[in-house]
Amino acid sequence: MDVDKLYESLAEIPVAELSGWQDAFMKFYRAWFYEDRWKSYFEGLVTTIEVTVIALAIGVVLGLLVAMIRTAHDQQRPERRNFILGVLNFIARIYVTVIRGTPMLVQLMIMGFVIFANSREFTMIGALSLGINSGAYVAEIIRGGLMSLDVGQTEAGRSLGLGYIDTMRFIVIPQAFKAILPALGNEFIVLLKDTSLISAISGKEILYFAKAISSRTYEYMFPLYITALMYLIMVIIFSALQSKLERRLRQSDRR
Amino acid sequence: MIDVEHLSKAFGKNLVLDDISEHISQGEKVVIIGPSGSGKSTFLRCLNLLETPTSGKITFDGVEITSPNTDIDKMRRQMGMVFQHFNLFPNMTIRRNITLAPVRTKLMSKEEADETATTLLKRVGLEDKADAYPSQLSGGQKQRIAIVRALAMKPKVMLFDEPTSALDPEMVGEVLAVMKELADEGMTMVVVTHEMGFAREVGTRVLFMADGKIAEQNTPAELFGNPQCERLRTFLAKVL
Secondary structure, eight states: OOHHHHHHHHHTSOGGGOOHHHHHHHHHHHHHTGGGTHHHHHHHHHHHHHHHHHHHHHHHHHHHHHHHHHHHHHTSOGGGOOHHHHHHHHHHHHHHHHHHHSOHHHHHHIIIIIITTTOOOHHHHHHHHHHHHHHHHHHHHHHHHHHHSOHHHHHHHHHTTOOHHHIIIIIIHHHHHHHHHHHHHHHHHHHHHHGGGGGGGTOOSHHHHHHHHHHHHTOOHHHHHHHHHHHHHHHHHHHHHHHHHHHHHHHHHHO | OEEEEEEEEEETTEEEEEEEEEEEOTTOEEEEEOOTTSSHHHHHHHHTTSSOOSEEEEEETTEETTSTTSOHHHHHTTEEEEOTTOOOOTTSOHHHHHHHHHHHTTSSOHHHHHHHHHHHHHHTTOGGGTTSOGGGSOHHHHHHHHHHHHHTTOOSEEEEESTTTTSOHHHHHHHHHHHHHHHHTTOEEEEEOSOHHHHHHHOSEEEEEETTEEEEEEOHHHHHHSOOSHHHHHHHHHHO
């Protein structure tokens, strides 16, 4: 059946005389097929994935850095407190406190409308804001993972004469990584979904286009359902990949 | 070899070690006994600075290790340590557990370290476990590997922190046998243990610790045969 022809034939009937199914079809057609609107959703989808990847990279690097500073600071020997590490730790703590203590949407708007008020790169500003936000949560996840490890592991490494960096690199981080993978996956899903917020500062992701379409058709239901469905599918695919990775890491235990 | 002067350690307000001075010479096998909470493990852990002393001075081979200018990693390479809970690295094979430190600290090339690992594993009868993971071993095997791992660094002294306390009774013997062999080869050893038989047989000197002090010390024969202080008498009455 040709949807365009069906749409044209139904368009001639007055709206009041359409049946429920016909009405729903008309609305869906306008939300998806009309003027190739479906392309906009996919344009938004590409942006969403881009923003997620950039934000994830920023988040992981920032998170790792902050987690390392915080744990290194907390594990110092009391009589050898390093001043620079103390300053870095203080900055790291302020960062985590501020980011975790304020709403994501407010942070995004401050970045978009205050700090970068003169920039038109809304999508990039969005990615940067999300990355900075994610970094604070990733930092706490990694820090938790590092601290959950039996202190005997660190002690064994250090008692063999390995330095702090080597002990972290070969002993602590590989074990911590396995422990934090589920929490990290969860954070990634949150990040992926939070990309929808950047539409608030005109970041051109899926929801931005859905709203643009709605404002022309005065019909919100289908654009929003389509947006929700696209996010849902992405999250389902990612969850499957994540459990596959977890299974593989667990297998190396049993060898 | 190890000189301890006026060593004190407090955790918060809790004084665990109270002004201890002690000298350990090369080739000695010093066994530390005492009730739990007496500070014996803390004392041992201070010797390689896993615990930072609150005050006092520790000198190892003429180097003051408590000085902030000392490269502690370098000093620890000469002091092997064996833990109660083995602390093998579960993410690595046995061979890598043993060779990681010698290779990373540039003490040996990869080939030399592999060779050393094989030789040492043969000595404790576990050469077939080289490619196994720690989770596949019994407690006794793990502890023997932990001893081998420490020995691979060719340390001048070995510190044992209750090496048999976490083992099933039938596995205690195999670990003690390795330690005894090590003692016979002339290794300097400091051993915190509850194995009085081992203390009597292997120790050249036994320290009895109570309330953060070395309450009494003597040769094993004298200390067990003719205890002087009341604390030691009650302790021995309970454990023997």
